[in-house]
Structure formats: structure tokens, C-alpha cells
Amino acid sequence: MIVWFREDLRLADNPALAAAASKGRPLVCLYVHDDAAATRPLGGASRWWLDKSLESLGKDIERLGGHLTLRIGDSAACLDEVIAETGAEAVFWNRRYETSERDTDATIKAKLKERGIKVQSFNARLLVEPWVLKTGSGGFYKVFTPYWKALRASYEPPAAMPAPRSLKGPKPTSVPQAELGLHPREPDWSRSFDPLWSPGEAGAHQRLKDFLAGPVNTYPDERDLPGKEDGTSGLSPHLRFGEIGPAQVWRAVIAAMEAGQISEGGGWKFLSEIAWREFSYVLLYHYPDIATANYNHDFDHMPWRRDAAALKAWQRGLTGFPIVDAGMRQLWATGWMHNRVRMIVASFLTKHLLLHWREGETWFWDTLVDADPASNPASWQWTAGSGADAAPYFRVFNPITQGQKFDKDGSYVRRWCPELARLPDKLLHSPWAADKVILERAGIRLGEDYPKPVISHEEGRKQALDAYETLKSQRDSG
DNA sequence: TTTTGAGTTGTTCGA
DNA sequence: GTCGAACAACTCAAA
Secondary structure, eight states, X not given: XXXXXXXXXXXXXXXXXXXXXXXXXXXXXXEEEOGGGOSSOOOHHHHHHHHHHHHHHHHHHHHTTOOEEEEESOHHHHHHHHHHHHTOOEEEEEOOOSHHHHHHHHHHHHHHHHTTOEEEEEOOSOSSOTTTOOOTTSOOOOSHHHHHHHHHHHOOOOOOOOOOSOOOOOOOOOOOGGGGOOSOOSSOGGGGTTTTOOOSHHXXXXXXXXXXXXXXXXXXXXXXXXXXXXXXXXXHHHHHTTSSOHHHHHHHHHHHHHXXXXXXXXXXXXXXXXXXXXXXXHHHHHOTTTTTSOSSGGGGGOOOBOOXXXXXXXXXXXXXXXXXXXXXXXXXXXXXXXXXXHHHHHHIIIIISOBOHHHHHHHHHHHOTTOOTTHHXXXXXXXXXXXXXXXXXXXXXXXXXXXXXXXXXXXXXXXXOGGGTTSOHHHHTOGGGSOHHHHHHTTXXXXXXXOOOSSOHHHHHHHHHHHHHHHHHHHHTO
16 A cells, blocks of 8 residues: 655654555555645755655655655646555545645545545644634634634644654655755755755654754744744754644653653743644645735735835845844845844835835745745734734834844844844944944945945834735725 | 624833 | 833624
């Protein structure tokens, strides 16, 4: 029988794999690289991660006597070939939730069943699948807090499923992994990623373990400090590729709380963030266009600007606002950005620069190792104000005070914008406010070593509020 | 059916 | 420095 791996690159707590292994029949572990059928082909950083993750999964499978079979092309055709080659009589997989992927899977399931091939699908990706929790009136939740309450009150994780003891099976023809073309070439920008991440199941569990060994206790406060290493779990890319499942995280956190090893406040706060990921999947499932269309259609009238130069300055971390630039440079160099800073840079793009949230979403999709089909668009829309349960329009982050509040000692900005390192703390987040003598002493020629602000905060804020004002009058007039 | 309270992460202004 | 109010109006969810 065939286990078709997709976004569930793990051996433990993998329901499809566990079900297949329980039959005691020879197993084929298959991964199909099918870019053409994807709702969105993976971005560059995600492809790098996937490459490493597949490598890790392949080794893990080999350790249990099996092989990871790789194929490229149409999923249905690849499955057919592997079925023909091995005589497999059943296919198991874990469910996906994006439109195209759902269609692909439904079609394949129907066709295989017609031919007498057994197909079974499972939930490996979510605590609760998007169609399960409903409001009193039968709809899906559109506000996080009641959703979280309902989830917390009803969720019981299923029993843990250990990895199979053996994965022996036939070895169908497989393409070399390099042919998937996932690793960046010429230039290989990923070298700076290597020391930072450990893609794969073992790396995922190590992250969780390290996080629960201490940082989780201060998570409610320190998760907001981007300069703090280990203030957050760093699990997002591991969850993205299913190297660890949210049910495993849930069990581990609850167990640690019950054993008194971690604080209740930290544990529940962390689980509520896991629930945000779930909530995003609810939105994606019930609103499949979430990555391209405004969830709140009032925003269809938003007077977004087009400004290639401003977009580029934002992407490269050259806006002249240190906290914004530090975030964008961290993203470029590491494939990840701290959550607090994601909000700041997203607010800056959509409000100060008045550029469409899709521009930012697309950039994140390409550059984040954790770019998630649900969380990424849902969060961008949340920040822009067009999303479900979104921030109110007048909430325009002030990049200066945000910097002063959350990067008080300047460690984050100094790390990613070293040209500003010698500025005193007080002026680090607003270098344009420094006088000539201070700039000179810090070795900065504004406009040369570090850019002047692309727009002043006051002007940007006013521009955003005015734009929202036109939105409101549009709505009122029909 | 109607009503009521509430809604992740903020900023600014004036006392 | 600190504090509370205003910043809109609407939709959601549950009573």
C-alpha cells in the first residue's frame, strides 16, 4: 500500500502512515512534486526548506528499512504509475485544505475507488478541521475569541501515534531529489539559512523541547521582543511542512502544565497562538480566495497606490525606519521574521506606503520559510484591515514608538542595521532626528550610509487615515 | 426575534 | 511620566 506524503513530513503521529502501517503489508512511501496543480507554487524560501525536509524524511524512512519514492509531475499520473509498478491496492494520505489541492484529492479519490483501489484520508495538519466547529447559528467562526473558546472547551487530542517500527516495502523507481530543483542555484542565497534551521522531524521536536524547557514561561511578555533570542518557539516552518503536528504540540504543552513544569499563563498563551493558525485555516477553507480577494469587500474601493520604488525600498529594508528595515533584512537573511516586526512592517506597507496588502503577502510568500497558505494571507488581511476580525482602521502602528517599546535596548536594530549601531538608544529608532554632531559621531551620513525616511510617520499616517475616509464615504454612498 | 456585549497585538491628545 | 478617553461603525455570537 501507498502512503502519499504531502505536507505531513513526519513519521510519528502521522495518521495516514499509522493506518497504513497497521495493516502489516509492504509500504511505499511516496512524495510527488506537482507544482502545476498547486493553488500556489511554493516560494523560494519554502522550496529550500522542503528540500531539506524531504532529505531528512528520506533518511528517517531508510533507518526503518524503507525508501522515500520521489516523483515529478501530475499527481494522479504519478500515483497510477506507482500503483502499476508495485501492485498496491490502497492509498493513504492526510488531507489538504486549499481549493486546488482539495479538488485534486477528491478527483483522485473518486477515480481510484472506481478501480477498486482503497483510499483513506486523515487529519494530520490541524487540531480541528475547518468544518467541525460551528457557531450557534451553524456558520463558521469569523471572530477569533469565540472560536478559541469553543476550541479550548471541546478539543481533546487523539491518542499519540508512535512512528511505525518498520517501513519495509518495495522500491519503485524514484527520481533523484536534485531533479525536483528545490535548492536555489546561482546564486545560492540559502547559505545564511543553513546554520539557523534544522528542517525535519527531529529538528521540530528539538525546537519544541527547548521552548518548553524555559522560554514558554515568559512567552506572554517576551514573545513581543524581537531582540530576544528564543522569545518565540520558532516552530512555524516545522508546522508548515508537518514535521510536527499541532496535536503533538497540544499534548506536550498540556502535559507540561499538568506536571507543573511550565506556567499555565505561558502554556495557554502559546496554545492560543497555535489556535490562530487553526482559525486561519477556517478562513481559508470557507473563503478560498483569501490570498487574492478582500475578505471585507468594502476594501475593493481602497485607493491603493502603485509605487515600484517604495515597494522595493520596503523589500530591501531601505525605508529609513530602522525597525522596519531590520525586519525586512532579517527576513531576507534568515527566511523568518519575528511576529511583532511582521505586524510593524505590514502596517507600514499597507498604511504609510498605501500599497496593496497583496504586494506584501506575495513577498512574504516567496521569502518566508514558514509561508503558510492560510496564516500568511489571513494575517496580511488582518493587518490591512480587510480581514476577519481585523484591526480597526485607525490602528496605524507608529514605527518609532513600536521600536522604542519593543526594542528598547536596540539590540534587534543594531543586529540587522549595523550601520546604525553607534547611534545612542534614544535616537536609534529615528536617526533623522539626530543632529549633525551625533550623526557624525555615529559615523552615519544620512542618505548615504542609511536612507532618509521614504515618508514621514505623520504624513504616512495621515495618508492612510484619509484613504480610509474615502473608503467610508464610498460605502455610505452605496 | 431581539438585544446585548464584545472584538489579538495601537496612537494621540489632553489632563 | 502616567492615565483615560476618543478614535467609527459594524458585525459577530450568544443569551
